[in-house]
Amino acid sequence: MEERKQAVNRNYKDSVFVDLFSEDKKAKENFLSLYNALHSTHLDTVSVLTPLRLEQVMYMSFYNDVSYLVDNKMIILAEHQSTINPNMPIRCLEYVVRLYERILDAQERYARSLIKIPTPEFYVFYNGQEEYSTETVLHLSDAFMTKPERLPLELEVKVLNINKNKAHTILHHCKPLEEYSTFVEIVRRNIERDKEYGFENAIKECIQNGILKEYLQRKSKEVINMLIAEYDYATDIAVQRAEERKIAYTEGKSLGLVEGSHQKALQTAKMMLTMGYPLGDICKIVELSKEEVESLQ
Incomplete structure:
Protein backbone atom coordinates (compact mmCIF):
# COMPACT_ATOMS: atom_id res chain seq x y z
CA MET A 1 0.00 0.00 0.00
CA GLU A 2 2.81 2.43 0.91
CA GLU A 3 4.58 1.95 -2.44
CA ARG A 4 1.35 2.64 -4.32
CA LYS A 5 0.66 5.71 -2.22
CA GLN A 6 4.07 7.10 -3.12
CA ALA A 7 3.33 6.57 -6.80
CA VAL A 8 0.39 8.98 -6.87
CA ASN A 9 0.14 12.72 -6.50
CA ARG A 10 0.27 13.54 -2.77
CA ASN A 11 -0.57 17.22 -3.19
CA TYR A 12 -4.37 16.88 -3.11
CA LYS A 13 -5.83 18.82 -0.19
CA ASP A 14 -9.50 18.76 -1.14
CA SER A 15 -11.82 15.93 -0.23
CA VAL A 16 -14.18 14.21 -2.67
CA PHE A 17 -17.01 16.01 -0.87
CA VAL A 18 -15.46 19.42 -1.55
CA ASP A 19 -14.69 18.53 -5.14
CA LEU A 20 -18.27 17.40 -5.79
CA PHE A 21 -19.89 20.50 -4.33
CA SER A 22 -17.28 23.21 -4.85
CA GLU A 23 -14.55 22.47 -7.40
CA ASP A 24 -15.76 20.04 -10.07
CA LYS A 25 -17.22 21.38 -13.34
CA LYS A 26 -20.66 20.20 -12.16
CA ALA A 27 -20.14 21.41 -8.59
CA LYS A 28 -22.58 24.30 -8.93
CA GLU A 29 -25.31 21.96 -10.18
CA ASN A 30 -24.64 19.60 -7.28
CA PHE A 31 -24.65 22.42 -4.75
CA LEU A 32 -27.87 23.89 -6.17
CA SER A 33 -29.54 20.50 -5.69
CA LEU A 34 -28.30 20.45 -2.10
CA TYR A 35 -29.42 24.03 -1.45
CA ASN A 36 -32.90 23.28 -2.78
CA ALA A 37 -33.09 20.19 -0.57
CA LEU A 38 -32.08 22.20 2.52
CA HIS A 39 -34.54 25.05 1.86
CA SER A 40 -37.41 23.36 -0.03
CA THR A 41 -36.81 25.76 -2.92
CA HIS A 42 -36.70 25.23 -6.67
CA LEU A 43 -33.86 27.42 -7.90
CA ASP A 44 -32.95 26.14 -11.34
CA THR A 45 -29.95 28.12 -12.57
CA VAL A 46 -26.37 28.03 -11.33
CA SER A 47 -26.01 31.73 -12.17
CA VAL A 48 -27.54 32.54 -8.78
CA LEU A 49 -24.50 30.99 -7.05
CA THR A 50 -21.30 32.86 -6.20
CA PRO A 51 -18.55 30.57 -4.90
CA LEU A 52 -16.56 31.63 -1.84
CA ARG A 53 -13.44 29.91 -0.58
CA LEU A 54 -10.81 30.65 2.05
CA GLU A 55 -7.45 28.95 1.83
CA GLN A 56 -5.20 27.82 4.67
CA VAL A 57 -7.92 27.62 7.27
CA MET A 58 -8.32 23.94 8.04
CA TYR A 59 -6.22 21.70 10.27
CA MET A 60 -3.07 20.33 8.66
CA SER A 61 -3.95 22.33 5.51
CA PHE A 62 -6.67 19.82 4.64
CA TYR A 63 -9.64 21.75 3.37
CA ASN A 64 -13.17 20.47 3.82
CA ASP A 65 -15.20 23.62 3.43
CA VAL A 66 -17.77 24.57 0.79
CA SER A 67 -19.05 28.16 0.74
CA TYR A 68 -21.45 30.00 -1.59
CA LEU A 69 -23.43 33.19 -1.75
CA VAL A 70 -26.98 32.43 -2.87
CA ASP A 71 -30.39 34.05 -2.46
CA ASN A 72 -29.01 36.69 -0.02
CA LYS A 73 -27.56 33.93 2.15
CA MET A 74 -24.03 32.80 2.88
CA ILE A 75 -24.08 29.00 2.99
CA ILE A 76 -21.12 27.34 4.68
CA LEU A 77 -20.82 23.56 4.55
CA ALA A 78 -18.30 21.22 6.16
CA GLU A 79 -17.86 17.47 6.33
CA HIS A 80 -16.87 15.23 9.22
CA GLN A 81 -15.82 11.66 8.58
CA SER A 82 -14.94 10.57 12.10
CA THR A 83 -16.41 12.26 15.16
CA ILE A 84 -18.21 15.57 15.44
CA ASN A 85 -16.06 18.37 16.81
CA PRO A 86 -18.02 20.23 19.53
CA ASN A 87 -15.94 23.30 18.70
CA MET A 88 -17.40 23.63 15.20
CA PRO A 89 -19.38 26.77 16.20
CA ILE A 90 -16.13 28.48 17.25
CA ARG A 91 -14.43 27.44 14.02
CA CYS A 92 -17.41 28.64 11.98
CA LEU A 93 -17.38 31.97 13.80
CA GLU A 94 -13.74 32.52 12.84
CA TYR A 95 -14.48 31.41 9.30
CA VAL A 96 -17.52 33.60 8.68
CA VAL A 97 -15.77 36.69 10.02
CA ARG A 98 -13.02 36.19 7.47
CA LEU A 99 -15.60 35.71 4.72
CA TYR A 100 -17.34 38.97 5.65
CA GLU A 101 -13.96 40.73 5.60
CA ARG A 102 -13.47 39.39 2.11
CA ILE A 103 -16.82 40.41 0.60
CA LEU A 104 -17.29 43.78 2.32
CA ASP A 105 -15.49 46.94 1.30
CA ALA A 106 -13.46 48.28 4.22
CA GLN A 107 -14.87 51.79 3.76
CA GLU A 108 -18.48 50.55 3.92
CA ARG A 109 -18.06 49.54 7.54
CA TYR A 110 -17.74 53.20 8.51
CA ALA A 111 -20.72 54.40 6.45
CA ARG A 112 -23.55 56.31 8.14
CA SER A 113 -26.19 53.97 6.74
CA LEU A 114 -26.67 50.35 7.79
CA ILE A 115 -24.84 47.83 5.63
CA LYS A 116 -26.90 44.81 4.62
CA ILE A 117 -24.96 41.54 4.76
CA PRO A 118 -25.79 37.99 3.61
CA THR A 119 -27.43 35.84 6.27
CA PRO A 120 -25.03 33.03 7.28
CA GLU A 121 -26.07 29.39 7.57
CA PHE A 122 -23.79 26.62 8.82
CA TYR A 123 -24.11 22.90 8.12
CA VAL A 124 -21.98 19.88 8.95
CA PHE A 125 -22.54 16.59 7.14
CA TYR A 126 -21.48 13.67 9.31
CA ASN A 127 -20.67 10.28 7.80
CA GLY A 128 -18.46 8.73 10.48
CA GLN A 129 -18.86 5.25 11.89
CA GLU A 130 -19.49 6.24 15.51
CA GLU A 131 -23.12 6.48 16.54
CA TYR A 132 -24.56 9.97 16.17
CA SER A 133 -28.08 11.36 16.06
CA THR A 134 -29.82 11.91 12.73
CA GLU A 135 -29.88 15.67 13.20
CA THR A 136 -28.72 18.03 15.92
CA VAL A 137 -27.70 21.64 16.44
CA LEU A 138 -24.44 22.82 18.02
CA HIS A 139 -24.48 26.24 19.72
CA LEU A 140 -21.63 28.66 20.22
CA SER A 141 -23.12 29.61 23.59
CA ASP A 142 -22.44 26.08 24.86
CA ALA A 143 -18.79 27.14 25.07
CA PHE A 144 -19.48 30.29 27.11
CA MET A 145 -18.02 30.22 30.62
CA THR A 146 -21.02 32.17 31.86
CA LYS A 147 -24.48 32.45 30.28
CA PRO A 148 -26.50 35.61 30.78
CA GLU A 149 -30.26 35.47 30.27
CA ARG A 150 -29.87 37.41 27.04
CA LEU A 151 -27.02 36.04 24.94
CA PRO A 152 -24.88 38.77 23.37
CA LEU A 153 -23.72 36.42 20.62
CA GLU A 154 -24.95 33.12 19.21
CA LEU A 155 -24.10 30.90 16.27
CA GLU A 156 -25.83 27.65 15.35
CA VAL A 157 -24.37 24.78 13.33
CA LYS A 158 -26.84 22.21 12.06
CA VAL A 159 -25.35 18.70 11.95
CA LEU A 160 -26.95 16.21 9.55
CA ASN A 161 -26.04 12.54 9.73
CA ILE A 162 -25.88 11.35 6.11
CA ASN A 163 -25.08 7.71 6.81
CA LYS A 164 -27.55 5.61 4.83
CA ASN A 165 -28.80 3.72 7.90
CA LYS A 166 -30.05 7.00 9.40
CA ALA A 167 -32.23 7.65 6.33
CA HIS A 168 -32.16 11.42 6.73
CA THR A 169 -34.80 12.98 4.48
CA ILE A 170 -32.24 15.18 2.74
CA LEU A 171 -30.87 12.09 1.00
CA HIS A 172 -34.23 11.63 -0.69
CA HIS A 173 -34.24 15.19 -2.00
CA CYS A 174 -30.62 15.59 -3.12
CA LYS A 175 -29.38 12.90 -5.49
CA PRO A 176 -25.70 14.01 -5.50
CA LEU A 177 -25.56 13.84 -1.69
CA GLU A 178 -27.39 10.50 -1.60
CA GLU A 179 -24.97 9.01 -4.14
CA TYR A 180 -22.02 10.48 -2.26
CA SER A 181 -23.23 8.84 0.95
CA THR A 182 -23.46 5.49 -0.85
CA PHE A 183 -20.02 6.06 -2.34
CA VAL A 184 -18.53 6.56 1.14
CA GLU A 185 -20.06 3.31 2.36
CA ILE A 186 -18.72 1.40 -0.65
CA VAL A 187 -15.23 2.88 -0.20
CA ARG A 188 -15.25 2.03 3.50
CA ARG A 189 -16.32 -1.56 2.84
CA ASN A 190 -13.76 -2.12 0.08
CA ILE A 191 -10.83 -0.62 1.96
CA GLU A 192 -11.60 -2.90 4.91
CA ARG A 193 -11.48 -5.91 2.58
CA ASP A 194 -8.41 -4.90 0.59
CA LYS A 195 -6.19 -2.08 1.85
CA GLU A 196 -4.05 -2.13 -1.30
CA TYR A 197 -6.71 -2.03 -4.02
CA GLY A 198 -9.76 -0.98 -2.01
CA PHE A 199 -10.08 2.47 -3.58
CA GLU A 200 -9.90 1.15 -7.14
CA ASN A 201 -12.35 -1.65 -6.35
CA ALA A 202 -14.77 0.81 -4.77
CA ILE A 203 -14.70 3.07 -7.81
CA LYS A 204 -15.33 0.12 -10.13
CA GLU A 205 -18.25 -1.04 -7.99
CA CYS A 206 -19.78 2.43 -7.94
CA ILE A 207 -19.51 2.83 -11.71
CA GLN A 208 -21.07 -0.60 -12.27
CA ASN A 209 -23.99 0.35 -10.03
CA GLY A 210 -24.49 3.87 -11.36
CA ILE A 211 -23.24 5.61 -8.21
CA LEU A 212 -21.60 8.94 -9.21
CA LYS A 213 -20.97 7.13 -12.49
CA GLU A 214 -20.25 10.08 -14.79
CA TYR A 215 -18.11 11.82 -12.17
CA LEU A 216 -16.04 8.72 -11.38
CA GLN A 217 -15.58 7.79 -15.04
CA ARG A 218 -14.29 11.26 -15.72
CA LYS A 219 -12.08 11.68 -12.64
CA SER A 220 -11.18 8.24 -11.31
CA LYS A 221 -7.46 9.01 -10.99
CA GLU A 222 -8.11 12.33 -9.22
CA VAL A 223 -10.61 10.65 -6.90
CA ILE A 224 -8.08 7.99 -5.92
CA ASN A 225 -5.58 10.74 -5.12
CA MET A 226 -8.15 12.56 -3.00
CA LEU A 227 -9.12 9.37 -1.18
CA ILE A 228 -5.48 8.65 -0.41
CA ALA A 229 -5.03 12.21 0.85
CA GLU A 230 -8.10 11.81 3.06
CA TYR A 231 -6.80 8.45 4.28
CA ASP A 232 -3.45 10.05 5.13
CA TYR A 233 -5.20 12.90 6.93
CA ALA A 234 -7.21 10.50 9.06
CA THR A 235 -4.23 8.30 9.88
CA ASP A 236 -1.63 11.03 10.43
CA ILE A 237 -3.14 11.98 13.77
CA ALA A 238 -3.29 8.33 14.89
CA VAL A 239 0.36 7.84 13.90
Missing part, protein backbone atom coordinates in the same frame (compact mmCIF):
# COMPACT_ATOMS: atom_id res chain seq x y z
CA GLN A 240 1.41 10.97 15.76
CA ARG A 241 -0.42 9.83 18.88
CA ALA A 242 1.16 6.39 18.67
CA GLU A 243 4.62 7.93 18.39
CA GLU A 244 3.97 10.30 21.29
CA ARG A 245 2.67 7.39 23.38
CA LYS A 246 5.77 5.32 22.58
CA ILE A 247 8.10 8.17 23.50
CA ALA A 248 6.21 8.91 26.69
CA TYR A 249 6.26 5.26 27.70
CA THR A 250 9.99 4.88 26.99
CA GLU A 251 10.91 8.02 28.89
CA GLY A 252 8.49 7.24 31.67
CA LYS A 253 9.81 3.72 32.08
CA SER A 254 13.41 4.89 32.38
CA LEU A 255 12.52 7.70 34.78
CA GLY A 256 9.80 5.92 36.67
CA LEU A 257 7.17 8.37 35.37
CA VAL A 258 4.73 6.07 33.61
CA GLU A 259 2.28 6.39 36.47
CA GLY A 260 2.66 10.16 36.34
CA SER A 261 1.71 10.16 32.65
CA HIS A 262 -1.34 8.08 33.44
CA GLN A 263 -2.41 10.53 36.12
CA LYS A 264 -1.96 13.42 33.70
CA ALA A 265 -4.17 11.61 31.16
CA LEU A 266 -6.83 11.17 33.84
CA GLN A 267 -6.67 14.87 34.70
CA THR A 268 -6.99 15.83 31.04
CA ALA A 269 -9.93 13.48 30.57
CA LYS A 270 -11.69 14.93 33.61
CA MET A 271 -11.25 18.45 32.29
CA MET A 272 -12.60 17.44 28.85
CA LEU A 273 -15.65 15.88 30.51
CA THR A 274 -16.44 19.16 32.23
CA MET A 275 -16.11 20.92 28.85
CA GLY A 276 -18.69 18.60 27.29
CA TYR A 277 -16.48 16.59 24.92
CA PRO A 278 -18.02 13.31 23.68
CA LEU A 279 -16.87 10.20 25.53
CA GLY A 280 -15.49 8.59 22.35
CA ASP A 281 -13.40 11.65 21.52
CA ILE A 282 -11.92 11.76 25.02
CA CYS A 283 -10.92 8.09 24.91
CA LYS A 284 -9.15 8.60 21.59
CA ILE A 285 -7.31 11.77 22.58
CA VAL A 286 -6.02 10.72 26.01
CA GLU A 287 -5.69 7.01 25.19
CA LEU A 288 -7.77 5.78 28.11
CA SER A 289 -10.42 3.09 28.17
CA LYS A 290 -14.11 3.93 28.22
CA GLU A 291 -14.36 2.50 31.76
CA GLU A 292 -11.51 4.69 33.02
CA VAL A 293 -13.09 7.85 31.64
CA GLU A 294 -16.60 6.95 32.86
CA SER A 295 -15.22 6.46 36.37
CA LEU A 296 -14.27 10.15 36.42
CA GLN A 297 -17.86 11.33 36.00
Whole structure:
Protein backbone atom coordinates (compact mmCIF):
# COMPACT_ATOMS: atom_id res chain seq x y z
CA MET A 1 0.00 0.00 0.00
CA GLU A 2 2.81 2.43 0.91
CA GLU A 3 4.58 1.95 -2.44
CA ARG A 4 1.35 2.64 -4.32
CA LYS A 5 0.66 5.71 -2.22
CA GLN A 6 4.07 7.10 -3.12
CA ALA A 7 3.33 6.57 -6.80
CA VAL A 8 0.39 8.98 -6.87
CA ASN A 9 0.14 12.72 -6.50
CA ARG A 10 0.27 13.54 -2.77
CA ASN A 11 -0.57 17.22 -3.19
CA TYR A 12 -4.37 16.88 -3.11
CA LYS A 13 -5.83 18.82 -0.19
CA ASP A 14 -9.50 18.76 -1.14
CA SER A 15 -11.82 15.93 -0.23
CA VAL A 16 -14.18 14.21 -2.67
CA PHE A 17 -17.01 16.01 -0.87
CA VAL A 18 -15.46 19.42 -1.55
CA ASP A 19 -14.69 18.53 -5.14
CA LEU A 20 -18.27 17.40 -5.79
CA PHE A 21 -19.89 20.50 -4.33
CA SER A 22 -17.28 23.21 -4.85
CA GLU A 23 -14.55 22.47 -7.40
CA ASP A 24 -15.76 20.04 -10.07
CA LYS A 25 -17.22 21.38 -13.34
CA LYS A 26 -20.66 20.20 -12.16
CA ALA A 27 -20.14 21.41 -8.59
CA LYS A 28 -22.58 24.30 -8.93
CA GLU A 29 -25.31 21.96 -10.18
CA ASN A 30 -24.64 19.60 -7.28
CA PHE A 31 -24.65 22.42 -4.75
CA LEU A 32 -27.87 23.89 -6.17
CA SER A 33 -29.54 20.50 -5.69
CA LEU A 34 -28.30 20.45 -2.10
CA TYR A 35 -29.42 24.03 -1.45
CA ASN A 36 -32.90 23.28 -2.78
CA ALA A 37 -33.09 20.19 -0.57
CA LEU A 38 -32.08 22.20 2.52
CA HIS A 39 -34.54 25.05 1.86
CA SER A 40 -37.41 23.36 -0.03
CA THR A 41 -36.81 25.76 -2.92
CA HIS A 42 -36.70 25.23 -6.67
CA LEU A 43 -33.86 27.42 -7.90
CA ASP A 44 -32.95 26.14 -11.34
CA THR A 45 -29.95 28.12 -12.57
CA VAL A 46 -26.37 28.03 -11.33
CA SER A 47 -26.01 31.73 -12.17
CA VAL A 48 -27.54 32.54 -8.78
CA LEU A 49 -24.50 30.99 -7.05
CA THR A 50 -21.30 32.86 -6.20
CA PRO A 51 -18.55 30.57 -4.90
CA LEU A 52 -16.56 31.63 -1.84
CA ARG A 53 -13.44 29.91 -0.58
CA LEU A 54 -10.81 30.65 2.05
CA GLU A 55 -7.45 28.95 1.83
CA GLN A 56 -5.20 27.82 4.67
CA VAL A 57 -7.92 27.62 7.27
CA MET A 58 -8.32 23.94 8.04
CA TYR A 59 -6.22 21.70 10.27
CA MET A 60 -3.07 20.33 8.66
CA SER A 61 -3.95 22.33 5.51
CA PHE A 62 -6.67 19.82 4.64
CA TYR A 63 -9.64 21.75 3.37
CA ASN A 64 -13.17 20.47 3.82
CA ASP A 65 -15.20 23.62 3.43
CA VAL A 66 -17.77 24.57 0.79
CA SER A 67 -19.05 28.16 0.74
CA TYR A 68 -21.45 30.00 -1.59
CA LEU A 69 -23.43 33.19 -1.75
CA VAL A 70 -26.98 32.43 -2.87
CA ASP A 71 -30.39 34.05 -2.46
CA ASN A 72 -29.01 36.69 -0.02
CA LYS A 73 -27.56 33.93 2.15
CA MET A 74 -24.03 32.80 2.88
CA ILE A 75 -24.08 29.00 2.99
CA ILE A 76 -21.12 27.34 4.68
CA LEU A 77 -20.82 23.56 4.55
CA ALA A 78 -18.30 21.22 6.16
CA GLU A 79 -17.86 17.47 6.33
CA HIS A 80 -16.87 15.23 9.22
CA GLN A 81 -15.82 11.66 8.58
CA SER A 82 -14.94 10.57 12.10
CA THR A 83 -16.41 12.26 15.16
CA ILE A 84 -18.21 15.57 15.44
CA ASN A 85 -16.06 18.37 16.81
CA PRO A 86 -18.02 20.23 19.53
CA ASN A 87 -15.94 23.30 18.70
CA MET A 88 -17.40 23.63 15.20
CA PRO A 89 -19.38 26.77 16.20
CA ILE A 90 -16.13 28.48 17.25
CA ARG A 91 -14.43 27.44 14.02
CA CYS A 92 -17.41 28.64 11.98
CA LEU A 93 -17.38 31.97 13.80
CA GLU A 94 -13.74 32.52 12.84
CA TYR A 95 -14.48 31.41 9.30
CA VAL A 96 -17.52 33.60 8.68
CA VAL A 97 -15.77 36.69 10.02
CA ARG A 98 -13.02 36.19 7.47
CA LEU A 99 -15.60 35.71 4.72
CA TYR A 100 -17.34 38.97 5.65
CA GLU A 101 -13.96 40.73 5.60
CA ARG A 102 -13.47 39.39 2.11
CA ILE A 103 -16.82 40.41 0.60
CA LEU A 104 -17.29 43.78 2.32
CA ASP A 105 -15.49 46.94 1.30
CA ALA A 106 -13.46 48.28 4.22
CA GLN A 107 -14.87 51.79 3.76
CA GLU A 108 -18.48 50.55 3.92
CA ARG A 109 -18.06 49.54 7.54
CA TYR A 110 -17.74 53.20 8.51
CA ALA A 111 -20.72 54.40 6.45
CA ARG A 112 -23.55 56.31 8.14
CA SER A 113 -26.19 53.97 6.74
CA LEU A 114 -26.67 50.35 7.79
CA ILE A 115 -24.84 47.83 5.63
CA LYS A 116 -26.90 44.81 4.62
CA ILE A 117 -24.96 41.54 4.76
CA PRO A 118 -25.79 37.99 3.61
CA THR A 119 -27.43 35.84 6.27
CA PRO A 120 -25.03 33.03 7.28
CA GLU A 121 -26.07 29.39 7.57
CA PHE A 122 -23.79 26.62 8.82
CA TYR A 123 -24.11 22.90 8.12
CA VAL A 124 -21.98 19.88 8.95
CA PHE A 125 -22.54 16.59 7.14
CA TYR A 126 -21.48 13.67 9.31
CA ASN A 127 -20.67 10.28 7.80
CA GLY A 128 -18.46 8.73 10.48
CA GLN A 129 -18.86 5.25 11.89
CA GLU A 130 -19.49 6.24 15.51
CA GLU A 131 -23.12 6.48 16.54
CA TYR A 132 -24.56 9.97 16.17
CA SER A 133 -28.08 11.36 16.06
CA THR A 134 -29.82 11.91 12.73
CA GLU A 135 -29.88 15.67 13.20
CA THR A 136 -28.72 18.03 15.92
CA VAL A 137 -27.70 21.64 16.44
CA LEU A 138 -24.44 22.82 18.02
CA HIS A 139 -24.48 26.24 19.72
CA LEU A 140 -21.63 28.66 20.22
CA SER A 141 -23.12 29.61 23.59
CA ASP A 142 -22.44 26.08 24.86
CA ALA A 143 -18.79 27.14 25.07
CA PHE A 144 -19.48 30.29 27.11
CA MET A 145 -18.02 30.22 30.62
CA THR A 146 -21.02 32.17 31.86
CA LYS A 147 -24.48 32.45 30.28
CA PRO A 148 -26.50 35.61 30.78
CA GLU A 149 -30.26 35.47 30.27
CA ARG A 150 -29.87 37.41 27.04
CA LEU A 151 -27.02 36.04 24.94
CA PRO A 152 -24.88 38.77 23.37
CA LEU A 153 -23.72 36.42 20.62
CA GLU A 154 -24.95 33.12 19.21
CA LEU A 155 -24.10 30.90 16.27
CA GLU A 156 -25.83 27.65 15.35
CA VAL A 157 -24.37 24.78 13.33
CA LYS A 158 -26.84 22.21 12.06
CA VAL A 159 -25.35 18.70 11.95
CA LEU A 160 -26.95 16.21 9.55
CA ASN A 161 -26.04 12.54 9.73
CA ILE A 162 -25.88 11.35 6.11
CA ASN A 163 -25.08 7.71 6.81
CA LYS A 164 -27.55 5.61 4.83
CA ASN A 165 -28.80 3.72 7.90
CA LYS A 166 -30.05 7.00 9.40
CA ALA A 167 -32.23 7.65 6.33
CA HIS A 168 -32.16 11.42 6.73
CA THR A 169 -34.80 12.98 4.48
CA ILE A 170 -32.24 15.18 2.74
CA LEU A 171 -30.87 12.09 1.00
CA HIS A 172 -34.23 11.63 -0.69
CA HIS A 173 -34.24 15.19 -2.00
CA CYS A 174 -30.62 15.59 -3.12
CA LYS A 175 -29.38 12.90 -5.49
CA PRO A 176 -25.70 14.01 -5.50
CA LEU A 177 -25.56 13.84 -1.69
CA GLU A 178 -27.39 10.50 -1.60
CA GLU A 179 -24.97 9.01 -4.14
CA TYR A 180 -22.02 10.48 -2.26
CA SER A 181 -23.23 8.84 0.95
CA THR A 182 -23.46 5.49 -0.85
CA PHE A 183 -20.02 6.06 -2.34
CA VAL A 184 -18.53 6.56 1.14
CA GLU A 185 -20.06 3.31 2.36
CA ILE A 186 -18.72 1.40 -0.65
CA VAL A 187 -15.23 2.88 -0.20
CA ARG A 188 -15.25 2.03 3.50
CA ARG A 189 -16.32 -1.56 2.84
CA ASN A 190 -13.76 -2.12 0.08
CA ILE A 191 -10.83 -0.62 1.96
CA GLU A 192 -11.60 -2.90 4.91
CA ARG A 193 -11.48 -5.91 2.58
CA ASP A 194 -8.41 -4.90 0.59
CA LYS A 195 -6.19 -2.08 1.85
CA GLU A 196 -4.05 -2.13 -1.30
CA TYR A 197 -6.71 -2.03 -4.02
CA GLY A 198 -9.76 -0.98 -2.01
CA PHE A 199 -10.08 2.47 -3.58
CA GLU A 200 -9.90 1.15 -7.14
CA ASN A 201 -12.35 -1.65 -6.35
CA ALA A 202 -14.77 0.81 -4.77
CA ILE A 203 -14.70 3.07 -7.81
CA LYS A 204 -15.33 0.12 -10.13
CA GLU A 205 -18.25 -1.04 -7.99
CA CYS A 206 -19.78 2.43 -7.94
CA ILE A 207 -19.51 2.83 -11.71
CA GLN A 208 -21.07 -0.60 -12.27
CA ASN A 209 -23.99 0.35 -10.03
CA GLY A 210 -24.49 3.87 -11.36
CA ILE A 211 -23.24 5.61 -8.21
CA LEU A 212 -21.60 8.94 -9.21
CA LYS A 213 -20.97 7.13 -12.49
CA GLU A 214 -20.25 10.08 -14.79
CA TYR A 215 -18.11 11.82 -12.17
CA LEU A 216 -16.04 8.72 -11.38
CA GLN A 217 -15.58 7.79 -15.04
CA ARG A 218 -14.29 11.26 -15.72
CA LYS A 219 -12.08 11.68 -12.64
CA SER A 220 -11.18 8.24 -11.31
CA LYS A 221 -7.46 9.01 -10.99
CA GLU A 222 -8.11 12.33 -9.22
CA VAL A 223 -10.61 10.65 -6.90
CA ILE A 224 -8.08 7.99 -5.92
CA ASN A 225 -5.58 10.74 -5.12
CA MET A 226 -8.15 12.56 -3.00
CA LEU A 227 -9.12 9.37 -1.18
CA ILE A 228 -5.48 8.65 -0.41
CA ALA A 229 -5.03 12.21 0.85
CA GLU A 230 -8.10 11.81 3.06
CA TYR A 231 -6.80 8.45 4.28
CA ASP A 232 -3.45 10.05 5.13
CA TYR A 233 -5.20 12.90 6.93
CA ALA A 234 -7.21 10.50 9.06
CA THR A 235 -4.23 8.30 9.88
CA ASP A 236 -1.63 11.03 10.43
CA ILE A 237 -3.14 11.98 13.77
CA ALA A 238 -3.29 8.33 14.89
CA VAL A 239 0.36 7.84 13.90
CA GLN A 240 1.41 10.97 15.76
CA ARG A 241 -0.42 9.83 18.88
CA ALA A 242 1.16 6.39 18.67
CA GLU A 243 4.62 7.93 18.39
CA GLU A 244 3.97 10.30 21.29
CA ARG A 245 2.67 7.39 23.38
CA LYS A 246 5.77 5.32 22.58
CA ILE A 247 8.10 8.17 23.50
CA ALA A 248 6.21 8.91 26.69
CA TYR A 249 6.26 5.26 27.70
CA THR A 250 9.99 4.88 26.99
CA GLU A 251 10.91 8.02 28.89
CA GLY A 252 8.49 7.24 31.67
CA LYS A 253 9.81 3.72 32.08
CA SER A 254 13.41 4.89 32.38
CA LEU A 255 12.52 7.70 34.78
CA GLY A 256 9.80 5.92 36.67
CA LEU A 257 7.17 8.37 35.37
CA VAL A 258 4.73 6.07 33.61
CA GLU A 259 2.28 6.39 36.47
CA GLY A 260 2.66 10.16 36.34
CA SER A 261 1.71 10.16 32.65
CA HIS A 262 -1.34 8.08 33.44
CA GLN A 263 -2.41 10.53 36.12
CA LYS A 264 -1.96 13.42 33.70
CA ALA A 265 -4.17 11.61 31.16
CA LEU A 266 -6.83 11.17 33.84
CA GLN A 267 -6.67 14.87 34.70
CA THR A 268 -6.99 15.83 31.04
CA ALA A 269 -9.93 13.48 30.57
CA LYS A 270 -11.69 14.93 33.61
CA MET A 271 -11.25 18.45 32.29
CA MET A 272 -12.60 17.44 28.85
CA LEU A 273 -15.65 15.88 30.51
CA THR A 274 -16.44 19.16 32.23
CA MET A 275 -16.11 20.92 28.85
CA GLY A 276 -18.69 18.60 27.29
CA TYR A 277 -16.48 16.59 24.92
CA PRO A 278 -18.02 13.31 23.68
CA LEU A 279 -16.87 10.20 25.53
CA GLY A 280 -15.49 8.59 22.35
CA ASP A 281 -13.40 11.65 21.52
CA ILE A 282 -11.92 11.76 25.02
CA CYS A 283 -10.92 8.09 24.91
CA LYS A 284 -9.15 8.60 21.59
CA ILE A 285 -7.31 11.77 22.58
CA VAL A 286 -6.02 10.72 26.01
CA GLU A 287 -5.69 7.01 25.19
CA LEU A 288 -7.77 5.78 28.11
CA SER A 289 -10.42 3.09 28.17
CA LYS A 290 -14.11 3.93 28.22
CA GLU A 291 -14.36 2.50 31.76
CA GLU A 292 -11.51 4.69 33.02
CA VAL A 293 -13.09 7.85 31.64
CA GLU A 294 -16.60 6.95 32.86
CA SER A 295 -15.22 6.46 36.37
CA LEU A 296 -14.27 10.15 36.42
CA GLN A 297 -17.86 11.33 36.00
